[in-house]
Amino acid sequence: MDPSLFTRSVLLVAEKNMRIYYYKGAVVIFGLLFPFLMFLTFFIGRNLNLVLFFPAFLGMMLFFSSSSTGPLITPWEKREKTYERLLSLPVTLESIILGDILAGALFGIVITTIVWSAGSLILHLPLAHPLLLAVTLILGGFTFAALGTLLSSPAMSNPSNVMMVSNLIRLPLIFVSGIFIPLSQLGSWAWTNEVSPLTYLVDLFNGAINGNAVYPAGLDIIVLVVVILLFIGSAKLIQQYNLSKGI
Amino acid sequence: MDIIKADNLSKSFGSFRAVDNVSIAVKEGEIFGFLGPNGAGKTTTIRMLTGVLTPDTGSARICGIDINKHPLEAKLKMGIIPENGTVYSDLTAEQNILWTAKFYGMDSISRKKRADEILSYLGLTDRRNDIVRTFSKGMRQRISIACAIVPSPPVLFLDEPTGGLDVFSRRLVLDTIRRMNDEGSTVFLTTHNIEEANELCTVISVINKGKIVATGSTERLKKTFDTTKYVEIAFEQPVKKEWLESGGVFRVENHGDKWRLYTDDPDPAVKYLAALAEREHLKIISVATSTPTLEEAFVQLTGGA
Ligand SMILES: Nc1ncnc2c1ncn2[C@@H]1O[C@H](COP(=O)(O)OP(=O)(O)OP(=O)(O)O)[C@@H](O)[C@H]1O
Numbered sequence: 001m002d003p004s005l006f007t008r009s010v011l012l013v014a015e016k017n018m019r020i021y022y023y024k025g026a027v028v029i030f031g032l033l034f035p036f037l038m039f040l041t042f043f044i045g046r047n048l049n050l051v052l053f054f055p056a057f058l059g060m061m062l063f064f065s066s067s068s069t070g071p072l073i074t075p076w077e078k079r080e081k082t083y084e085r086l087l088s089l090p091v092t093l094e095s096i097i098l099g100d101i102l103a104g105a106l107f108g109i110v111i112t113t114i115v116w117s118a119g120s121l122i123l124h125l126p127l128a129h130p131l132l133l134a135v136t137l138i139l140g141g142f143t144f145a146a147l148g149t150l151l152s153s154p155a156m157s158n159p160s161n162v163m164m165v166s167n168l169i170r171l172p173l174i175f176v177s178g179i180f181i182p183l184s185q186l187g188s189w190a191w192t193n194e195v196s197p198l199t200y201l202v203d204l205f206n207g208a209i210n211g212n213a214v215y216p217a218g219l220d221i222i223v224l225v226v227v228i229l230l231f232i233g234s235a236k237l238i239q240q241y242n243l244s245k246g247i
Numbered sequence: 248m249d250i251i252k253a254d255n256l257s258k259s260f261g262s263f264r265a266v267d268n269v270s271i272a273v274k275e276g277e278i279f280g281f282l283g284p285n286g287a288g289k290t291t292t293i294r295m296l297t298g299v300l301t302p303d304t305g306s307a308r309i310c311g312i313d314i315n316k317h318p319l320e321a322k323l324k325m326g327i328i329p330e331n332g333t334v335y336s337d338l339t340a341e342q343n344i345l346w347t348a349k350f351y352g353m354d355s356i357s358r359k360k361r362a363d364e365i366l367s368y369l370g371l372t373d374r375r376n377d378i379v380r381t382f383s384k385g386m387r388q389r390i391s392i393a394c395a396i397v398p399s400p401p402v403l404f405l406d407e408p409t410g411g412l413d414v415f416s417r418r419l420v421l422d423t424i425r426r427m428n429d430e431g432s433t434v435f436l437t438t439h440n441i442e443e444a445n446e447l448c449t450v451i452s453v454i455n456k457g458k459i460v461a462t463g464s465t466e467r468l469k470k471t472f473d474t475t476k477y478v479e480i481a482f483e484q485p486v487k488k489e490w491l492e493s494g495g496v497f498r499v500e501n502h503g504d505k506w507r508l509y510t511d512d513p514d515p516a517v518k519y520l521a522a523l524a525e526r527e528h529l530k531i532i533s534v535a536t537s538t539p540t541l542e543e544a545f546v547q548l549t550g551g552a
């Protein structure tokens with residue numbers, strides 16, 4: 001397979017997703033409003049040190065924003081019957097999956113970057129490792145965009161069902177990922193957090209901004225890369241299986 | 248060289264064999280009609296030929312490129328109207344066409360030029376910037392066709408391109424197919440309109456219950472099934488049925504003001520009728536002999552199923 005053809009198809013699938021799905025209500029609500037509301041309910045008016053908690057908030061923001069387009073796209077296209085058209089263009093299943101992930105990741109990365117910039121201006125956030133922050137934004141965006149695409153992979157063609165199921169899975173994750181209670185204060189409960197990939201993202205943000213990560217940055221990065229590959233691989237297997245049973 | 252070549256394609260859904268060992272060869276420049284009753288396996292076959300579904304067994308080549316081994320390269324050779332694949336209703340007519348063109352590596356100037364050309368040909372120039380959601384079914388189908396032909400592909404796969412269209416839209420679609428064929432595209436199409444297939448196609452394959460039951464030129468298929476012959480005649484005066492049962496006629500039916508006389512050979516029947524009219528002083532209003540139709544061939548091949 002010609003790599004330039006493949007890259008082109010990934011970018012074009014992403015372009016289509018950006019034009020269509022960024023503006024869908026569910027994406028705006030669960031990707032933008034939701035994390036802000038969570039932030040308001042949990043952090044405001046509690047005399048917490050916002051600077052200390054901001055990395056966790058960024059993690060939550062990136063998590064929600066980048067994982068909210070993915071669950072929508074494939075079910076929406078199956079319902080609208082554009083999925084067959086998409087498949088008959090010069091694409092492969094892999095280019096569709098990667099194009100969906102790319103669009104989701106960009107959505108999350110851009111929004112979280114804006115939130116970080118606003119936070120830096122208002123709260124005068126420190127910035128311990130600028131390069132690490134950039135890596136974190138990108139890696140986190142792709143990890144949770146891949147999660148979003150994985151969540152859309154079961155053969156449901158009703159977008160609202162998929163959104164519901166994906167929130168059932170996404171919501172509990174933020175409670176076990178060192179967002180509301182910093183990892184360093186969890187003590188013997190730390191294991192519950194170790195299974196959530198979001199933990200490693202929040203840890204990276206802590207390291208990049210405040211310079212007080214729990215794990216070495218290299219470990220966080222390796223975990224996220226492995227998780228991305230796992231999510232993409234499972235999404236591909238599930239979608240391939242569904243496709244073998246017909247459109 | 249066969250521009251579309253499929254060998255022993257099969258596909259099952261669960262234990263149901265939707266397509267059973269189908270082989271197809273289409274020569275460059277042909278308009279190939281793929282006919283069959285509902286559920287025969289036409290769409291499933293097209294999906295395998297176009298790389299949308301992976302066959303359980305068998306293989307397919309488009310312009311010599313294996314669709315399952317080199318899907319991107321093979322798909323670049325084709326334009327497709329999927330069975331119920333509408334275009335993106337959140338994009339405008341023009342956005343749909345331009346975005347599709349990008350997949351085929353057309354540069355921005357030729358994309359724009361080709362889109363202008365197609366939009367004007369399909370009568371959609373003044374709606375080009377409207378969101379497709381606001382379009383009627385016929386207009387959406389025209390956009391679907393626009394997307395299929397925008398790269399001027401060597402091969403066009405059209406799954407019921409005229410389904411649900413009015414006469415004018417249908418004419419436009421048929422003209423577009425002919426025009427693309429004139430410009431060098433080989434066409435593979437399914438339709439339920441036998442008249443349309445008769446008018447358009449050079450070669451026809453009939454599929455029934457997942458198996459190909461006949462392939463050949465339209466005329467040859469018609470000849471094969473040239474078995475039912477009759478003479479249809481109308482007289483100004485009332486006639487007795489018994490009068491007509493002669494001259495090699497084995498069955499007489501009354502159809503409105505006409506009589507239909509079934510025979511193995513129309514020649515003596517017509518001669519007899521002329522003599523009868525002469526003898527009984529009857530005035531003949533009309534007389535016609537049956538010509539075999541593709542529809543009859545189709546019904547016989549598929550057992551009316
Ligand atoms: N995804 C699927 N799951 C199960 N059965 C399927 C699936 N897709 C098609 N079939 C079955 O395969 C058979 C062939 O279907 P196909 O759509 O290819 O028929 P067709 O010839 O295109 O019919 P039509 O003229 O109605 O479009 C049908 O019996 C259909 O029920």
Ligand SMILES: [Mg+2]
Nearest residue numbers: 289290291330
């Ligand atoms: Mg069909």
